[in-house]
Amino acid sequence: MGKLRVNITMSLDGYVAGPDQSETNPLGIGGMQLHQWLVPLEAFRESHGEAGGEVNASTPIAEGILAGAGATIMGRNMFGGGPGPSGEDPWKGYWGDEPPYHHPVFVLTRHPREPLELQGTTFYFVTEGIESALEQARAAAGEKDVSLGGGASVVQQYLAAGLLDEMLISIVPVFLGGGARLFDNLGDSLPRLEQVQTVEAPGVTHIRYVPAST
């Protein structure tokens, strides 16, 4: 069975999105700075159909994030379109006609909706909670891993429930001063982690954690 893993970039002050997130600015004020280590990479540009780009110590990390997963789980806020039912002309995500996932994506929501089939990626809307979404994603992924896309609240829920098999946190030298804090609301029984790998790369430090074995 594949692992449930999350790869997420965090500011030094702990945010994965800046303040005032909106449809036109989904990462909030200053949030674009989070991905400055990723976007110029050849590995990233290739996955978005563009040529050229940088190769550095972040390249294997980016390749690991972009490949290997057979399904993705994300929260409704990350899928976008604002809160509430989807309405008559429903939001189709931030990613255009051909989202970069190329595998099934399970969106956690309170509002039932028919699957949304786009080129290479179908979005399924799961109203039965995080364990059901994980079960469905694992079935869809087969032997491959399931990627937890975010945002913060979804990561917190899976972490607090002890369902995450691996976290790769990319820490950037950026302060956002507000927004969505990744490690909040972890519950009374705090998760226990073990550090298994650190990678120094230009403008970012990647740290891989797994649940503590003892």
Place this chain on the structure above:
Amino acid sequence: MGKLRVNITMSLDGYVAGPDQSETNPLGIGGMQLHQWLVPLEAFRESHGEAGGEVNASTPIAEGILAGAGATIMGRNMFGGGPGPSGEDPWKGYWGDEPPYHHPVFVLTRHPREPLELQGTTFYFVTEGIESALEQARAAAGEKDVSLGGGASVVQQYLAAGLLDEMLISIVPVFLGGGARLFDNLGDSLPRLEQVQTVEAPGVTHIRYVPAST
């Protein structure tokens, strides 16, 4: 002139001390976990007059923290003794008759107090604010660096004022769930940093930052 540098250990959820700090538990609930990378090291034990201990990738980091500074600045909360004037039988710090500093220590406080001279270390109580404390510490340190000991609020004040020359943040795979958050209250004009070094070590990742050059 020596640099003003801070070396501080932070939990993955951003705390440098746990909840419910007190005289008997100055690092708060769970806070002792922060220094599990440091305390077993030979370099640390030596500085506290004990033999034996581990040598690993954290050793040069610990040596850099423990040596080289000619003066320390700390907040009143880190010095301890509770808030308010020092009274008739004043608190003498957490460190006994021979504190591990062996150089002048400047304590930021609102309450005037005569210097406290202990074996090898004199504590000076500064009521004129962070810039005055820095000036006095630099004068005392001569060619050597000034170490900013903490806690969180003092680091925030120096960082927001643009007075820090270097930050070495040691990130441990620990969640504290509450307490003193290091990177809060940074002001509207958020500091801009550059990552200059990352060190992977057992149970900790050390990241060195300097103010961004552009």
